[in-house]
Amino acid sequence: MRALNQKVSRPSAAQVATAVAESVQYQGRKASRQGSEQRRQAILDAALRIIVRDGVRAVRHRAVAAEADVPLSATTYYFKDINDLITDTFALFVERSAEAMSAFWVGADQQLQQLQVGLQSGPDTRVQVLEQLVEVAIAYVQAQLTQHRERLLAEQAFRLEALLNPGLLGLAAAHRKILVQGVDKFFQVLGSPQPEADAKVLTGMILQMEYQGLLDGVDHLNLDEMRSILRRYLRLVMGL
Numbered sequence: 001m002r003a004l005n006q007k008v009s010r011p012s013a014a015q016v017a018t019a020v021a022e023s024v025q026y027q028g029r030k031a032s033r034q035g036s037e038q039r040r041q042a043i044l045d046a047a048l049r050i051i052v053r054d055g056v057r058a059v060r061h062r063a064v065a066a067e068a069d070v071p072l073s074a075t076t077y078y079f080k081d082i083n084d085l086i087t088d089t090f091a092l093f094v095e096r097s098a099e100a101m102s103a104f105w106v107g108a109d110q111q112l113q114q115l116q117v118g119l120q121s122g123p124d125t126r127v128q129v130l131e132q133l134v135e136v137a138i139a140y141v142q143a144q145l146t147q148h149r150e151r152l153l154a155e156q157a158f159r160l161e162a163l164l165n166p167g168l169l170g171l172a173a174a175h176r177k178i179l180v181q182g183v184d185k186f187f188q189v190l191g192s193p194q195p196e197a198d199a200k201v202l203t204g205m206i207l208q209m210e211y212q213g214l215l216d217g218v219d220h221l222n223l224d225e226m227r228s229i230l231r232r233y234l235r236l237v238m239g240l
Contacts, residue, residue: 018102026088040078042068047089052153056161059086087167090158094171098178105182115189130238134230141209145218152210179203192237
């Protein structure tokens, strides 16, 4: 029996994201050959581009075939109906998002270790750490809006479609898990007594800032307001 005081090992954020990526299930016909898999991927990529550009309702077999430059029969071969095509397109989106977040958190591990050292150095250093975290969050939102705008647009479409399509609820839960898990680890380092709850709150803030940035444009972000919101919340969490 495990001793009561023995620390239970928890998977890292990168490991969780990788597990999510590997667990994604597709509804459409499976490809049996390498060339067939490439064509199936091309169809899903085309559908995702249409969703980003024109919205989910624009996804039709004929439109996707034209976008992917494949025969119409290819889309109907792999996907028996539009619902399967849309579901698998978002499955691809979640899989790629999980892979990207896994890579992100692998790179962030060293920063978390440095953060932990700084938090143990005294109150003045804790304030400096807080300001550093605010700037990291701001830079993250700006990078998402400038470098990954299409991914954010796909995410917004996915979140809306999940409200209408019960078949996407499992994928929506998996996507939410990869967003929150790494932030949960971050709040553990900060010493939060409720890291999961705090992770959900901060993730919600970031998502809202990204959404506002999509509406207004990255050049019109209210950076002072964003800093004020993040600074106030982190002060509460850190007891400053």
